[in-house]
Amino acid sequence: AQTVTQSQxxxxxxxxxxxxLSCTYDTSESDYYLFWYKQPPSRxxxxxxxxxxxxxxxxxxxxxxVNFQKAAKSFSLKISDSQLGDAAMYFCAYRSGRTNAGNNxxxxxxLGTSLAVNP
Amino acid sequence: xxxxxxTPRYLIKTRGQQVTLSCSPISGHRSVSWxxxxxxxGLQFLFEYxxxxxxxxxxxxxxxxxxxxSNSRSEMNVSTLELGDSALYLCASSFFVIAGKxxxxxxxxxxxxVL
Numbered sequence: 001a002q003t004v005t006q007s008q009x010x011x012x013x014x015x016x017x018x019x020x021l022s023c024t025y026d027t028s029e030s031d032y033y034l035f036w037y038k039q040p041p042s043r044x045x046x047x048x049x050x051x052x053x054x055x056x057x058x059x060x061x062x063x064x065x066v067n068f069q070k071a072a073k074s075f076s077l078k079i080s081d082s083q084l085g086d087a088a089m090y091f092c093a094y095r096s097g098r099t100n101a102g103n104n105x106x107x108x109x110x111l112g113t114s115l116a117v118n119p
Numbered sequence: 120x121x122x123x124x125x126t127p128r129y130l131i132k133t134r135g136q137q138v139t140l141s142c143s144p145i146s147g148h149r150s151v152s153w154x155x156x157x158x159x160x161g162l163q164f165l166f167e168y169x170x171x172x173x174x175x176x177x178x179x180x181x182x183x184x185x186x187x188x189s190n191s192r193s194e195m196n197v198s199t200l201e202l203g204d205s206a207l208y209l210c211a212s213s214f215f216v217i218a219g220k221x222x223x224x225x226x227x228x229x230x231x232x233v234l
């Protein structure tokens with residue numbers, strides 16, 4: 001079974017600086033998708049960025065980028081120029097790319113990293 | 120385009136009661152998934168519906184059930200509530216494309232407190 005591990009329960013960063021959140025996963029599959037979601041105090045889960053395992057190029061979305069190391073099964077999120085609004089829980093999630101319609105379609109989640117942004 | 124909506128946003132129930140939560144997906148999305156979020160267990164998959172049929176189910180007891188209507192709106196029901204059912208219940212919608220390829224978009228959640 002696939003698992004996702006976020007080893008940093010809490011992190012903090014100074015406003016305008018850069019922070020990296022870690023995520024590792026375990027899978028025997030070669031085709032899958034990885035996601036970072038942000039959950040602010042409002043509890044709304046917001047997609048930050050996604051990565052297809054078959055793509056070697058790391059995904060980027062404005063100030064957010066990932067370092068995807070497929071062999072190491074690592075998927076870290078880098079937030080550049082941190083802003084106060086970035087303060088939230090960040091969740092790493094995995095989803096199988098197998099094409100059957102079984103339970104492989106579910107998202108498998110890490111336990112999250114709480115990010116504080118200091119002014 | 121309106122996002123995923125969930126009602127009610129907050130609920131307080133007592134043990135033994137039952138509860139029904141509702142989720143309206145983004146227009147055009149036909150797949151609805153439900154997740155339970157608790158501090159101890161994190162986010163766990165409950166079930167997924169597509170075309171009014173349950174496609175996937177997580178490891179939850181039979182007290183947890185759901186359904187989907189022809190307009191893609193979904194409801195989940197929990198019968199005989201237990202204290203451990205207190206959680207944030209999140210609904211996510213997506214297009215049903217190749218497994219895993221599409222992105223799920225989440226609603227604001229329903230916070231259920233069981234006393």
